[in-house]
Amino acid sequence: MARNLRRIRxxxxxxQExxxxxxxxxxRHIGAIERAEMSATLTVLGQISKALAVDPREFLTETSST
Structure with a gap:
């Protein structure tokens, strides 16, 4: 999720601000999620997906690391 959040943002x-x-x-909370130091709750995932206008599943989809 962390990698996808950063990529989408x-x-x-x-x-992050x-x-x-x-x-x-x-x-600080956004940064911690992006660094995978903290997991996002479903509520936070919903807030972030709404703010970025993306389906929450996009954060959980595996992407290539190239």
Whole structure:
């Protein structure tokens, strides 16, 4: 999930701070999720997917690491 969140956020040219503002979460919380230091709850996953306008399943889909 961490890798996909970062990929999607970068694809939308958003900073962690901008995503945090959109979700109501802290930038520190977003960063911890992206570094896989913290797991996102279903509620947080929903907030992030809504803020990025993506289906939550996109965070869980395996992508190639190339």
């Amino acid at each position: 970068h694809g939308q040219k958003l900073t 901008e995503l945090a503002h959109r979700t109501g979460l802290s930038a």
